Amino acid sequence: MDGTQGRIAARRLASPARREQILEAAIAYFAEVGFGGTTRDLARRAGVTQALLYRYFSSKADLTEAVFERIYLGRLDPRWIEEIRDRSVPLRARLLRFYGAYTGAIFTYEWMRIFMWAGLAGDALNNRYLSRVADSLLAPIAAEIGAEPGLTPPAMEDMWNLHGGIVYIGIRRFIYRLPTPDDCTPAIEAATDRFLAGCRAT
Amino acid sequence: MDGTQGRIAARRLASPARREQILEAAIAYFAEVGFGGTTRDLARRAGVTQALLYRYFSSKADLTEAVFERIYLGRLDPRWIEEIRDRSVPLRARLLRFYGAYTGAIFTYEWMRIFMWAGLAGDALNNRYLSRVADSLLAPIAAEIGAEPGLTPPAMEDMWNLHGGIVYIGIRRFIYRLPTPDDCTPAIEAATDRFLAGCRAT
DNA sequence: CACTCTGTTGATCAATTGATCAACAAGCGA
DNA sequence: TCGCTTGTTGATCAATTGATCAACAGAGTG
Numbered sequence: 001m002d003g004t005q006g007r008i009a010a011r012r013l014a015s016p017a018r019r020e021q022i023l024e025a026a027i028a029y030f031a032e033v034g035f036g037g038t039t040r041d042l043a044r045r046a047g048v049t050q051a052l053l054y055r056y057f058s059s060k061a062d063l064t065e066a067v068f069e070r071i072y073l074g075r076l077d078p079r080w081i082e083e084i085r086d087r088s089v090p091l092r093a094r095l096l097r098f099y100g101a102y103t104g105a106i107f108t109y110e111w112m113r114i115f116m117w118a119g120l121a122g123d124a125l126n127n128r129y130l131s132r133v134a135d136s137l138l139a140p141i142a143a144e145i146g147a148e149p150g151l152t153p154p155a156m157e158d159m160w161n162l163h164g165g166i167v168y169i170g171i172r173r174f175i176y177r178l179p180t181p182d183d184c185t186p187a188i189e190a191a192t193d194r195f196l197a198g199c200r201a202t
Numbered sequence: 203m204d205g206t207q208g209r210i211a212a213r214r215l216a217s218p219a220r221r222e223q224i225l226e227a228a229i230a231y232f233a234e235v236g237f238g239g240t241t242r243d244l245a246r247r248a249g250v251t252q253a254l255l256y257r258y259f260s261s262k263a264d265l266t267e268a269v270f271e272r273i274y275l276g277r278l279d280p281r282w283i284e285e286i287r288d289r290s291v292p293l294r295a296r297l298l299r300f301y302g303a304y305t306g307a308i309f310t311y312e313w314m315r316i317f318m319w320a321g322l323a324g325d326a327l328n329n330r331y332l333s334r335v336a337d338s339l340l341a342p343i344a345a346e347i348g349a350e351p352g353l354t355p356p357a358m359e360d361m362w363n364l365h366g367g368i369v370y371i372g373i374r375r376f377i378y379r380l381p382t383p384d385d386c387t388p389a390i391e392a393a394t395d396r397f398l399a400g401c402r403a404t
Numbered sequence: 405c406a407c408t409c410t411g412t413t414g415a416t417c418a419a420t421t422g423a424t425c426a427a428c429a430a431g432c433g434a
Numbered sequence: 435t436c437g438c439t440t441g442t443t444g445a446t447c448a449a450t451t452g453a454t455c456a457a458c459a460g461a462g463t464g
Contacts, residue, residue: 011411011412011459011460012410012411012412012459012460012461013411013412014411015410015411018411018412034236034238034322034323036236036238038450038451038452039451039452039453040450040451040452048412048413049412049413049414050451050452050453051412051413051414051415051453051454051455052411052412052413053453054452054453054454055411055412059452059453060451060452060453113322116318116322116377117322119377119378120236120315120318120319120322120377121236122379126378127378127379127380130374130378130380131380157383157388157389157392158389158392160370160371160374161367161368161370161371161389161392161393161396162367163370164366164367164368164369164370164371164373164374165363165364165366165367165370166363166366167366167370168362168363168365168366168367168369168370169362169363169366171366171373172332172362172366175318175321175322176321176328176329176332177324177329178329178332178333181359186359187359187360187363190359190360190363190400191363193400193403194363194396194397194399194400195396197396197399197400197403198392198395198396198399198400201395201399213429213430213441213442214429214430214431214440214441214442215441215442216441217440217441220441220442240420240421240422241421241422241423242420242421242422250442250443251442251443251444252421252422252423253423253424253425253442253443253444253445254441254442254443255423256422256423256424257441257442261422261423262421262422262423
């Protein structure tokens with residue numbers, strides 16, 4: 001209830017809890033201002049002293065690395081690909097289910113912005129993540145489309161087009177701060193239907 | 203032919219030429235490292251002294267502002283919208299012509315990255331630019347599609363989907379540094395055809 | 405209460421960085 | 435060649451910033 005920013009933290013915390021608190025604050029802070037942000041500002045927002053950061057992280061680089069790991073780790077749910085291949089469910093429903101889950105996982109302020117900051121900075125994890133998206137998600141989806149009677153399997157560039165058109169909603173919302181629909185399900189449905197219709201027409 | 207970086211500049215240059223040279227170097231430099239880059243690094247790459255920057259720009263903020271203006275100014279060609287409305291040309295050809303010209307204008311290392319850096323930093327020009335894209339380009343395109351017999355006019359969210367899917371090619375190439383086709387014309391054609399087919403099906 | 409462990413802090417250092425300024429020097433007209 | 439204008443530089447300042455460390459303080463134990 002104090003009017004000042006930060007300094008909300010308890011006076012004394014168990015080591016793992018404090019580390020977790022700092023890490024969470026770092027994710028929120030770096031998402032907002034990028035990795036050029038200062039350790040002093042971060043500490044203020046975490047409600048601790050700047051010196052304390054160095055008890056839990058050996059350097060700023062060490063801290064940002066922890067932010068990366070936390071952000072990337074477990075972001076790609078292995079069940080997604082299983083569900084994509086589950087042919088007991090109609091193809092359209094599988095696509096909608098996947099992109100519902102995928103956007104549900106990545107359409108957050110922290111994820112979208114940290115991913116973009118990292119991409120611009122040339123982070124290697126970023127590049128590797130997207131390669132995995134291509135190999136483990138887009139390629140299997142293309143294969144499933146190709147397995148459907150009457151549908152031509154789309155090229156990877158077409159898959160990227162589907163993917164990019166959907167992800168761009170999050171870019172507009174969290175990076176460009178443009179108004180977007182609260183619920184992006186209808187947009188995903190429309191994009192998916194257009195895409196499937198295109199695979200049929202060829 | 204000196205092995206060192208930078209210091210290519212002539213010893214003495216006319217004032218406007220030097221300013222132009224610094225501005226060009228700033229665009230290339232900030233595109234690469236973002237606006238957190240230092241004036242010393244920039245000066246080194248421009249081949250001048252750090253102090254000289256302040257003869258042509260009153261502050262770093264003044265310099266970055268000049269970079270913005272140069273980048274944004276004249277990037278939206280007013281002829282594009284005229285050509286979009288030119289109904290003597292088939293609709294599909296108009297769409298392809300527009301996105302050929304549009305991607306030809308923005309798919310550069312400098313533009314894509316500075317635009318993204320600025321977007322993350324919350325630059326106002328960025329937001330305004332995209333609003334103009336929506337009002338002056340996407341909305342008229344939607345209207346032209348709606349004017350075509352047998353086609354339903356797409357909602358703005360659909361237009362953003364078309365747009366985002368195409369722009370995402372540039373994001374992959376210049377921000378994520380992923381491999382993309384040298385010529386993105388086929389991808390644009392495929393995306394456009396899918397989109398128009400979708401407008402027909404409804 | 406005294407003791408110990410450890411989470412936390414304020415002070416501080418060295419390097420970086422935006423910005424300034426007096427001094428230098430290249431071109432050019434008289 | 436002299437002298438003026440102006441493009442250019444090296445030195446330097448003040449503020450910021452990542453990182454360190456001795457000292458402080460809260461909590462549990464005997």
